[in-house]
Amino acid sequence: MLNVYKLFLLLLIVALGCSNARAWGQASSSDVYYATNYPGEDASVKINACITAVIAAHGGVCDAGGLSGNQKMSQEIDLGTTASSASRIGITLLLPETATWLWHLTDGASCGIRQFNSTSLLGHQPAGGGNRMVLAANSGSQMDAIYCTDAPSNGSNYVRAEGFAVWNNQPGSTFANGVVHIRDVVDQSRFIGIFAENYYGDVWHVESACCGATFEEIQGTSNGNPRVSNGSSGGIPLTVGPGKIIGVSFRNSGFNAPGIGSPDIMITGESAVTDVSFYDTYMEGNGRVDDTTPMVYIGPYVGPVHFVDGFGDTGMATPSNTKSIFENHGFYLDVPAFESANATIGINDVTAGVKTWIWNFSGNLGSLSSYQTPRAPVMRFHPPQPGRP
Numbered sequence: 001m002l003n004v005y006k007l008f009l010l011l012l013i014v015a016l017g018c019s020n021a022r023a024w025g026q027a028s029s030s031d032v033y034y035a036t037n038y039p040g041e042d043a044s045v046k047i048n049a050c051i052t053a054v055i056a057a058h059g060g061v062c063d064a065g066g067l068s069g070n071q072k073m074s075q076e077i078d079l080g081t082t083a084s085s086a087s088r089i090g091i092t093l094l095l096p097e098t099a100t101w102l103w104h105l106t107d108g109a110s111c112g113i114r115q116f117n118s119t120s121l122l123g124h125q126p127a128g129g130g131n132r133m134v135l136a137a138n139s140g141s142q143m144d145a146i147y148c149t150d151a152p153s154n155g156s157n158y159v160r161a162e163g164f165a166v167w168n169n170q171p172g173s174t175f176a177n178g179v180v181h182i183r184d185v186v187d188q189s190r191f192i193g194i195f196a197e198n199y200y201g202d203v204w205h206v207e208s209a210c211c212g213a214t215f216e217e218i219q220g221t222s223n224g225n226p227r228v229s230n231g232s233s234g235g236i237p238l239t240v241g242p243g244k245i246i247g248v249s250f251r252n253s254g255f256n257a258p259g260i261g262s263p264d265i266m267i268t269g270e271s272a273v274t275d276v277s278f279y280d281t282y283m284e285g286n287g288r289v290d291d292t293t294p295m296v297y298i299g300p301y302v303g304p305v306h307f308v309d310g311f312g313d314t315g316m317a318t319p320s321n322t323k324s325i326f327e328n329h330g331f332y333l334d335v336p337a338f339e340s341a342n343a344t345i346g347i348n349d350v351t352a353g354v355k356t357w358i359w360n361f362s363g364n365l366g367s368l369s370s371y372q373t374p375r376a377p378v379m380r381f382h383p384p385q386p387g388r389p
Contacts, residue, residue, distance in 0.1 A: 031054075031057065031059065031060030031061060032060065032061045032063055033050050033053050033054055033057075033060060033061065033062050033063065034050070034063050034066065035047045035049075035050040035062055035063065035064040035066065035067055036064075036066035036067060037050075038050050038053070041074065042071065042072050042073060042074050043064070043067040043071035043072070043073060043101065044071075044073035044074055044075040044076075044077055044101075044103075045074065045075060046064075046067065047062065047064050047067070047077050047093070048075060048077060048078065050062040050063075050064070051077075051078065051079060051080070051091060051093065054089075054091050055080075055081065055083075055084045055089055055091065058087075058089055059089045059090045059091060060091070060092075061091075061092045061093075061094060062091070062092070062093050062094070063094045064093060064094060064095060064096065065094050065095065065096050065097070066096070067096060067099065067101075068096035068097065068098055068099045069098070069099060069100075070099075070100050070102065071099060071100070071101050071102065072102055072104075073101055073102060073103045073104075073112065076103075076105065076110040076111055076112065076113070076114055077093075077112065077113045077114070078114050078116065079091060079093050079113060079114065079115045079116055079119045079121060080115070080116025080117065080118065080119045080150075081116060082116070082150075082152065082153075084116065084118070085116050085117035085118055085152065088118065089118065090118050090119070091116075091118070091119045091120075092119065092120040092121075092122060093119070093120070093121050093122070094122055094123075095121070095122065095123035095124075095133050095163065095164055096123075096133060097123075097124060097125065097132065097133065098132045098133065099132075099133055099134065100134045100136055101134070101135050101136070102136050102137065102138055103135075103136070103137045103138070103141060103143070103146065104137065104138040104140065104141050105137075105141055105142070105143050106140070106141060106142045106143075107142065107143075108142045108143065108144070108174070108176060109143075109144050109176075110143055110144060111143060111144050111145050111146065111147060111148035111181070112135050112137065112143070112145075112146040112147060113135060113146075113147050113148075114148055114149070114150055115147075115148070115149045115150065115157075115159050115161060116149075116150045116152075116157070116159075117150070117152055117156065117157045117158055117159065118158055118159075119159055119160075120159070120160040120161070121159075121160070121161040121162075121164070122160070122161075122162060122163060123162065123163030123164040123193075124163050125163045125164060125165070125193070126163075126193065127192075127193035127194070127195060127217040127218070127219065128195055128217075128219055128254075129195060129219075131163070131164065131165035131193070131194075131195045132165075133163065133164040133165060134164070134165045134166070134167050135147055135164060135165070135166045135167070136166075136167045136168065136169075137168055137170075137173050137175075137179075138170065138173070139170040139171060139172040139173055140172050140173060141173040141174070141175075142173070142174045143173070143174075143175055143176070144175070144176050144177055144181055145175055145176070145177050145178055145179055145180055145181035145205070146166050146167075146168065146175070146179045146180070147161075147164075147166050147179070147180050147181070147196075148177070148180070148181035148182070148183070149181070149182050149183050149184065149185055150183070150184070151183045151184055152184060155184045155186075155208075156184060156186045157183070157184045157185045157186065157189065158185075158186060158187060158188075158189055159185055159189050160189065160190050160191075160192075161190075161191050161192070161194065162190070162191065162192035162193050162194065163192070163193050163194075164194060164195075165194070165195040165196065165197075166179045166180050166194065166195070166196040166197075167179070167196075167197055167198075168197070168198045168199065168200060168201070169197065169199045170200075171199075171200055173200070174201075175198070175201055175202070177202075177205040177207065178196075178198065178201065178202035178203050178204055178205040178235070178236075178239065179196055179197075179198045179201075179202075179203055179204075180194070180196045180203065180204045180205065180220075181205045181207065182204070182205065182206045182207060182208075182209060183207045183208050183243065184208050184209075184243075185208075185209045185210075185213045186209070186210045186211050186212075186213060187210075187211050187212055187213070188212050188213070188214070189209070189213045189214070190213070190214050190215075190216065191214070191215045191216070191218060192216045192217060192218075193216070193217045193218070194218045194219075195218070195219045195221075196218070196219065196220050196221070197219075197220070197221040197222070197223065198222060198235060199222065199223045199233075199234065200233055200234075200235070201222075201233075201234075201235040202222070202235035202236045202237075202239060203220035203221065203222055203235065203236070203237045203238065203255075204218070204220045204237065204238045204239065204255075205239045206238070206239065206240050206241075206245070206248070207241070207242070207243040208243030208244050208245065209245055209248045210244060210245070210246045210247060210248070211246060211247050212247055212248075212249075213247075213248050213249075214248075214249050214250075214251065215248075215249070215250045215251070215253060216250075216251045216252060216253070217251070217252050217253060218250070218253045218254075219253060219254045219255070219256070220237030220238045220254075220255045220256070221237060221254075221255075221256045221257055222234035222235050222236065222237050222256070222257050222258050222259055222262070223257045233259050233260075234257060234258055234259025234260070234262065234286070235258065235259050235262055236258055236259075236262045236263065236264075236265075236266050237255035237256060237257070237258055237264050237265070238250075238255045238264065238265045238266070239265075239266045239267075239268070240265070240266070240267045240268070240269075240273065240276060241267060241268045241269025241272065241273045241299070241302070242268050242269035242270075242272065242273070243269065243272065244269075244272045244273075245269060245272065245273040245274070245276055246273075246274055246275055247275045248275070248276055248277070249276075249277045249278070249279065250276075250277070250278045250279070250281065251278075251279045251280065252279065252280045253278075253280075253281060253282070254281070254282040254283065254284075255281070255282075255283050256282075256283065256284040257284055257285075257286060258285070258286050258290075258293075259286070260286065260289050260290045260293075261290065261293055262286075262293060263293055263294055263295055263296055263297040263327075264283045264284075264285060264295045264296060264312075265278075265281075265283070265295070265296045265297070266297045266299070267296075267297070267298045267299060267302050267305060267330070268297075268299035268302065269299065269302060270299065270300060270301040270302060271301045271302075271331075273299075273302045273303075274302070274303060274304065274331075275304060276302075276303075276304075276305050276306070277305075277306040277308065278305075278306065278307045278308065278310065279308045279309060279310075280308075280309050280310055281307060281309075281310035281311075281312075282310060282311050282312075283295050283296075283310070283311070283312040283313065283325075284313050284315060285312065285313060285314040285315040285316075285323075286315055287314040287315035287316030287317070287323060287342060288315050288316070288317060290323075291316055291320055291322050291323050292322045292323055293323065294323065294324045294325065294326060294327035294348065295312050295314065295323075295324070295325045295326070296312075296325060296326045296327065297327050297329075298326070298327065298328045298329060298330040298333060299329055299330060300329045300330065301330060301331055302329075302330035302331060303328075303330035303331035303332040303333065303373075304331065304332040304333070304334060305328075305330060305332070305333050305334070306334045306335075306336075307326070307333075307334070307335045307336075307338055308335075308336050308337070309336070309337050309338065310338050310339070311338070311339045311340065311341070312325045312338065312339075312340050312341070312343065313340070313341040313342055313343075314340075314341070314342045314343045315342060316342045316343075317342075319342050319343055319344045319364070320344060321344050321345055323343075323344075323345070324343075324345040324346065324347060324348040324355070325338070325340055325343055325345070325346050325347065325358075325368070326346065326347045326348065326349075327347075327348045327350065328347065328348070328349045328350060328351055328352075328373065329350050329351060330351060331351070331373075332372070332373045333347070333349060333351075333371070333372070333373045334371075334372050334373075335347065335368060335370070335371045335372075336370050337367075337368070337370060338367075338368040339365070339366070339367050339368070340358050340365070340366045340367070340368060341364050341365055341366070342364050343358045343366055344357065344358055345357065345358065346358045346366075346368035346369075346371070347368065347371055349371075349373055351373055352373050352374050354373075354374065356368065356369070356371055
């Protein structure tokens, strides 16, 4: 009987020791914490509690994969804090495969998820419209964005985000900086496979980024065209600037269906924006409702800007000389190669006083010859002559 009692005490001591060693919700002998194990009235409260536990443990993973399906969110999810960044704590938040996380915040400054320095926000869904891990907002929301990065005092966020979607397809909400707002990301920060759409305003605002930050396989869609019968007005699918942008690249990405009076891509910020590169960019325009606004607008003093390969469809039923793929007011535009559909003018380089024509090689399909802004306006605009491409 005495041996049984001793064994009971030994097991009790071991159990208490293990309990004290692990935070509530933590997996045994690992740095993974499960958001479903934390108390809270909704998923956002549980996830914030999980992230707080990760920070207290000086780093780890908050696994929110169990919070699938439709989840109402009452709080901004803060993936990190200013203090965790200063303490050099690394945090990862894992997302479900199939979920809609729905916010209704009205202070005008909050985001659904705010990502801080030294963190990763990871989903596993594919890029494009097949993405089923969705961050969204209810009608009547007033927010900075649905997903955003923090704006630290030192101007440096090292982050990774991938494999989720951001939607606003309901009228009546206001987003001060699109539904995706990127600020102060530096070095090899990466954004991969993120699908974003906003039927009633701007989509991506990449306000400030530097030094090798990369956007890969992202999409921005505004649906400002008559083929969408939801009364949407659209906006700008991608805005780059006006903060400091240096050495940033966009790869294998698409920007589609801007609103009337909006380009697919706007690059602005004067001399603070330089060395911006696009590789294999796909664009669908709003030419059925807007036959004058260019697909890519590059503002004064911006540049150099490089577009290396890609495809732009203006969407015009009948191509005209009033809508170009590129309109450059900046310092320097470099387009080694670009293909088109339903376009007549490839580049309207206002800086150089030059317009270049599309060579139509098959029906409405065309190609833009290699172009660089000349140092002086050595070429002038001349309408095509009969027999000329």
